[in-house]
Amino acid sequence: MGFNGIGGYLNRPGEIPVEVIIAYFVFALAIAIILGKRNGGLKAFKTVDWVYIGIGAAAAYVWEFIIGAIIGRAVPSGLSNFIDVGFWGRLFIVFIVAALVRKVGAGMITLFLFNFFSDLFHYGFSGEPMYFIYESLTYGLFVDLGIAITGGKIFGIGVTGSTSKVVALAAIEGGIIGFLWAFPDPIFYGAFFKPFLYGGVVNWSRIIYDLISFIPGDVVIGILAGLASNRVQKAVQV
């Protein structure tokens, strides 16, 4: 029965060994702390950054759970793996927040607050704190790694050079982070957190199918979101 809806099943058929998952999250946490310290941590955040994050988290919640969920129901279920309007909206919004804040931690904090809102309005905190860890240290961390690697110049913002260079950078970075965003749901959730929380059997052919079917859409939307983030950042800063 477990605690708060967490069954705690560790040896379900096909489940990724817990040691591998712990190793990833310890490593991810270490990276998050190191990057955070190197970039001034939360103290580097200005008040306006917290406002952007708050608005982004609320928008991501509203889009993924209400508007995107409604639009998504018009998509035939067989295509829902390829066309996920709700998830794509979250990706779009988180990228825009990252483009506005451009400080390491923006991704993880936005995902943390998004998860808090999802619990408050929708899930009711069942399975927590697992989802806080999962959302922040996968999707959120990937965005923050993008910010760290580009030295705060994510999606070509602040890069000097020709427009085509900036556009290419925004598209490439968006595409790479979009590609990374295709992994957490099938690999981390489908092959570990879902069986860990609820039991059942991991169907690896389904996991592989999910991963392969998520990648094209997430990459394309990632590219568009990268380009849009660059434009939105300019429009907001005016």
Add this chain to the structure above:
Amino acid sequence: MKVNFVFQQPNLPPLVELAISWFIFLFGATGPIVIILAFVGIRGFLHITRFESGEGILYKLSPLTKLIIVISTTVAVSLTIWWFGAILTLVFWSLFFTLNEAKRKVLYVSYLLLSSILGVSTGFAFYTPYSVLQMAFNTNTLNVIWVWPSYFSFAGYEPYLTLQALYYGFQITFRFTAPMLAGLLLILTTTPSDLMRYLAKVKFPLPFIFALTVAMRTVPRIFDTLDTVVKLQLMRGLGYGKPSFLRPFYVLIAGLYGLVPTLIFLMKGAKYTAIAADTRAFNSTPRRTYMKEVKYTKADYVAWGLIVVLFVTVALLLAFGYGRGIPYVGY
């Protein structure tokens, strides 16, 4: 394990069967959309996510108590049999009558509830594999009430709709509805600044509380802004001259187009919020003082008593074998 199907579907001419299958396919997919768009609308969401002051009992409870109620409800419905979740859903739905402008809110939340029940039920019933139903109901005999056209399997449908699948979908619904209504009640009856004070009391980091407060204030504003953006697009000719039954789909398309303009509008306003907070010395010290003292009233103590009663009831249900009857294993 082998499945024994007992075919109980009505004997109809093939063309009628086909027409009904397609109707159910479309109703299953679009029914909740039509309900939400036709009756709740984007503005309706604003009314069920925005704080408005009132005199009812829920307005007197502290935000922390209400947050504990939301969490306790989730724990309770995830551990117990489906009808306990249904009872809690009914209780929370009834509490909407105690709110300010109750009639409108009850109406909107009822449409939302109906849409959720339809959406979640069909979302699970049509796609749940028989092996899951066998495990959930501990039986190898499934009663077939409808046979889908074979090509529906490409959309992920199981070949037959069974009575057990419908039960499964319907019963799972109440795992979602009770916490959803409890969460909406919290939002509707709590000011963001109240929540802020109480979260500060339990040592939640100040910047997080601030971002959370901004987010709480933003949710209704998103619906407000998006509604305006959608209407502007319709006014400028999106879907003009098209049959009226297609209107909900044009609203959806306008909603899709509206994401970026809505975000730009909201984000542009962010700097004014930040200036307003900074001029009040936000974050200049790790802790801040509050004009209003955090206090718990008699209503809070009564609510905590009821939470204890809730957990005692859960324990009794579990002891008498009314635990989670149907595992939520997804599909």
